[in-house]
Amino acid sequence: MTASVQTRKRPLLGWNISDGVVVSRFSLVQTLRVPELMFFSLVQPVIFVLLFAYVFGGAIPIAGTGASAEDAANIYRNYLMPGIFGQTVAFAAAASTVGMAEAMSTGLIDRFRSLPMASGAVLIGHTFADAARQILVLLVLSITGFLVGWRITGGVWNAVCAYLLLLLFAYSVTWVGASIGLAMPNVETASTAGLVWLFPLTFLSNAFVPLSSMPSWLQPIAAYNPVSTLVLATRELFGNPTGLQPDYWPLNNPTIYTIGSCALVIAIFATLSIRKYTKTTAK
Amino acid sequence: MTDEAVVAVGLVKEFGSVKALGGIDLTVKRGQVVGLLGPNGAGKTTVVRILSTLLMPTSGYAKVAGFDVVKNPAEVRREIGLTGQYAAVNEYLTGRENLAMFGALYHLPAKYVREKSAELLESFELTDAADRPAKTYSGGMRRRLDLASSLIAQPSILFLDEPTTGLDPRSRLGMWDVINGLVADGTTVLLTTQYLEEADQLADEIVVIDHGRVIAQGTAETLKDQIGGDRIEISVIDPTRVTDAVDAIRTVSSGEPAVEGLTISAPVSGGSTVLVSAIRALDVQGVEVGDILLRRPTLDDVFLSLTGHAAEEDAAPSDEPKKRGKGRK
Numbered sequence: 001m002t003a004s005v006q007t008r009k010r011p012l013l014g015w016n017i018s019d020g021v022v023v024s025r026f027s028l029v030q031t032l033r034v035p036e037l038m039f040f041s042l043v044q045p046v047i048f049v050l051l052f053a054y055v056f057g058g059a060i061p062i063a064g065t066g067a068s069a070e071d072a073a074n075i076y077r078n079y080l081m082p083g084i085f086g087q088t089v090a091f092a093a094a095a096s097t098v099g100m101a102e103a104m105s106t107g108l109i110d111r112f113r114s115l116p117m118a119s120g121a122v123l124i125g126h127t128f129a130d131a132a133r134q135i136l137v138l139l140v141l142s143i144t145g146f147l148v149g150w151r152i153t154g155g156v157w158n159a160v161c162a163y164l165l166l167l168l169f170a171y172s173v174t175w176v177g178a179s180i181g182l183a184m185p186n187v188e189t190a191s192t193a194g195l196v197w198l199f200p201l202t203f204l205s206n207a208f209v210p211l212s213s214m215p216s217w218l219q220p221i222a223a224y225n226p227v228s229t230l231v232l233a234t235r236e237l238f239g240n241p242t243g244l245q246p247d248y249w250p251l252n253n254p255t256i257y258t259i260g261s262c263a264l265v266i267a268i269f270a271t272l273s274i275r276k277y278t279k280t281t282a283k
Numbered sequence: 284m285t286d287e288a289v290v291a292v293g294l295v296k297e298f299g300s301v302k303a304l305g306g307i308d309l310t311v312k313r314g315q316v317v318g319l320l321g322p323n324g325a326g327k328t329t330v331v332r333i334l335s336t337l338l339m340p341t342s343g344y345a346k347v348a349g350f351d352v353v354k355n356p357a358e359v360r361r362e363i364g365l366t367g368q369y370a371a372v373n374e375y376l377t378g379r380e381n382l383a384m385f386g387a388l389y390h391l392p393a394k395y396v397r398e399k400s401a402e403l404l405e406s407f408e409l410t411d412a413a414d415r416p417a418k419t420y421s422g423g424m425r426r427r428l429d430l431a432s433s434l435i436a437q438p439s440i441l442f443l444d445e446p447t448t449g450l451d452p453r454s455r456l457g458m459w460d461v462i463n464g465l466v467a468d469g470t471t472v473l474l475t476t477q478y479l480e481e482a483d484q485l486a487d488e489i490v491v492i493d494h495g496r497v498i499a500q501g502t503a504e505t506l507k508d509q510i511g512g513d514r515i516e517i518s519v520i521d522p523t524r525v526t527d528a529v530d531a532i533r534t535v536s537s538g539e540p541a542v543e544g545l546t547i548s549a550p551v552s553g554g555s556t557v558l559v560s561a562i563r564a565l566d567v568q569g570v571e572v573g574d575i576l577l578r579r580p581t582l583d584d585v586f587l588s589l590t591g592h593a594a595e596e597d598a599a600p601s602d603e604p605k606k607r608g609k610g611r612k
Contacts, residue, residue: 007361007390015390022387030375033416107371111432114335116360117388281337 015118023125024132027099031133038133041095042140045088049141052084052208053077053148060209062243074149078240081141081150082162083207086231088141089134089170090202093177096130097194100181100273110281120274127178131171138163154239162237165258169230172262175269182276207231210243211251223248226261233258288313288440288471289334293343296329296495303329305495306343311473313439316466318486319475320585326495327475328368331444334473335365348440361389364433364441368448370425371432374418378409378428381417382435389436396435403431407461423454430461441465443474447481459484479585483507491585499589507580514580515561516548518573528572531564541587550588551577 011018031038057073057080103109103126112122142150152159177194184190204218205227211219222228223246233254235242250257289311296304304326311317319327332338334347336356345352348362372381379400386396404413407427412420417428426446433441446462447455462485466472476482482489483503491499491506499506515536519528528547532540535557536549551557558577565572 006392006395008392019388022384026373026376026380026384029380030373033375107367107369108373110332110335110337110367111365111371111385112388113337114360114363114365115385115388116357116390121388281332 016120016124019117019121020124020128023122024129025125027126027129028132031129038136041133042137044091045084045137045141046144048087049081049084049144049148052080056208060213062210062241075241077145077149078151079235079243080208081145082231082234082238082240083205084145085138085141085166085234086169086205086227087202087207088137089166089230090173090227091198092130092134092137092170093173093180094191094194094198095133096127096174096177097181097184098187098191099126099130100178101184101187101190101194104182104280105187113278113281119278120270123175123178123270123273123277127171127174130174130177131167134167134170138166150240152238154237158237158239162234165230165233165237165255168262169226169258172265172269175266175273179269179273179276182273182280201225202227205231206243211246212244219246220248223251226250226258226265229254229257229261286313287311287346287349288315289317289345289347289473291330291334291343291345294330294333294340294345295342296326296333296338297341303495304333304340307492307495307497309490309497311440311471313471314469315488316472316474316486318482318489319473319492320477320479320482320489321475321492322477325492327492328444329495330492331365331442331473331475335363335442336360361436362439364436364438366426366430366433366441366443366446368445370417370422370429372417372425372428374425375416377414377416378404378420378431379413381428381432385432386435391436399435399437400431403434406464407431408457421454423450423457426450426454426458427461430458434465438470440471440473443472445475445477448477455481479580491589493589499585506585512580513551513554513557513577514548515551515557515575515577516546517561517565517575518546520545520571520573524568524570527568528565528570531568531570532561534564535560538588545573548587550580 053076057076060076061072062075062079100123103122109122154162180193181190184193204222205225206222207227211222211228214222229250232242232245232251236254245251287310289309291307291309294304294307294309295302307326307330309317309319309330319330321327329338333340334345334352336352336359339353347359350358350362352359373384376384382400382403383393383396386400387393391399401410404410407430409424409427409431412424417425420428430443430446443462447458450458459481462472462474466485472485474482474485486503488500488502489506490497515532517528517532519525522545525542525545525547529540529542532547532549535551537552538550540547540549551561555577558575562572562575
């Protein structure tokens with residue numbers, strides 16, 4: 001007979017959080033082992049900054065501003081950066097989709113499910129690590145932005161709040177991504193399905209163009225898109241130009257609307273995906 | 284603590300319209316090693332997945348370490364270790380990191396995990412590779428790391444789902460040594476395998492399943508007696524002479540010959556002298572023989588003598604309907 005081993009006491013925040021931290025810690029170690037992946041996930045948003053700043057820079061006028069062409073381009077870059085931040089954190093969901101699909105395609109998921117660990121921990125850990133990776137992405141983006149003329153003028157505290165809001169948004173979309181990843185039959189499908197919904201989500205917003213430039217039937221859709229309110233809220237917090245806003249409740253209360261949507265998305269998709277996870281075996 | 288480590292009664296599992304298990308009864312006593320033997324698609328993996336709380340049975344019930352797998356999955360998970368068909372380790376993490384992660388998720392103290400990991404890595408000959416990512420490991424090393432991962436909490440009951448499938452013969456022998464070592468320590472083991480030889484080497488008792496049902500049960504010895512040890516196999520050149528050949532073989536065999544096309548096989552006892560008698564008997568009948576040989580019983584023979592058909596590799600429904608592109612390897 002083998003001797004049983006004394007296990008640790010139940011931690012203060014519960015096993016879901018404690019086990020989730022273990023999973024995310026090793027997920028982040030894994031990131032360090034594949035620096036190439038991290039590198040390319042950084043290159044993409046940087047390319048976006050450069051493309052938008054220099055290709056579209058002079059072509060998109062921001063209402064309520066602008067004198068010379070050079071001023072207009074500089075104003076657009078300051079308008080653009082929060083948009084790129086918003087788009088980038090939204091795309092964190094795609095990595096989450098592929099990550100979950102990958103985890104499902106190996107026997108690892110069977111092992112996790114046969115362990116006496118908390119049932120939500122694998123998902124909590126993965127989504128947390130996916131959001132945490134965005135910290136480095138935001139840092140690199142901010143430096144790139146600074147180099148093309150983006151400036152924070154809203155004060156340190158407000159800037160911290162803006163970054164926290166972006167990370168909260170990243171965390172909420174990684175749950176959506178994880179849910180999609182769990183539902184996909186294989187990694188290949190997941191890598192496509194994880195991306196398609198993100199293009200309308202990020203482009204049907206004020207991330208790159210002012211809402212006032214959109215056709216009037218499209219404006220309400222974009223106004224209620226949480227990406228729009230996230231980007232608007234960060235523009236305000238960073239002290240960047242916001243353009244003129246059409247009169248919609250979310251746009252008048254962007255921070256509250258963004259936090260509320262994130263909370264709702266996490267509640268719905270965490271429930272859905274944890275339920276799905278507890279019934280999944282390796283495929 | 285109950286005397287029975289695993290008890291399953293009338294386990295049925297349906298995946299949609301596919302019936303993977305048609306009522307399996309199974310008992311594994313403490314300290315015993317039971318081998319679940321069957322071809323692909325027989326339902327072996329489904330049994331293991333139900334017992335390790337990954338799948339819910341459609342009907343029937345199972346207790347592992349005295350806990351109901353459906354009602355008390357958390358208690359069951361504290362008592363078991365599971366090693367699946369593929370190495371369930373994170374290949375980007377090193378061997379040591381994998382063990383640290385699983386140890387932490389078993390809620391074991393960090394100091395204990397460090398010491399136990401070092402011990403397991405040493406006894407599974409992974410110490411030199413301990414700080415390399417598992418990606419760089421050979422198939423055999425990955426399986427050993429996988430097994431080590433399921434042993435970190437010293438489970439009293441271990442489920443091994445085809446622990447050597449896909450390994451080269453040398454790695455297979457290595458795994459057998461490792462498993463035999465565990466058994467000597469008193470761990471209860473339920474292992475599944477497609478290889479009669481493996482079940483014979485490792486298990487005290489063998490349960491043969493086919494199409495989701497138990498078709499035979501007993502020690503390797505009793506099963507072998509049933510099959511009749513060695514088998515003689517001949518192939519006839521002229522299709523019209525098959526019945527004559529069967530008659531001839533019947534005079535020297537210890538059981539009813541089985542025919543598949545031009546090949547006739549039958550259980551025999553008496554070693555190589557049987558070959559001589561067989562050739563003589565065939566000669567008397569005037570049957571021309573293309574090939575004749577004497578061989579050890581295989582899984583196919585078990586199935587031939589138990590069910591009258593060969594172990595179907597592909598005809599049987601797979602354990603689970605395939606939903607994903609990647610096959611289980």
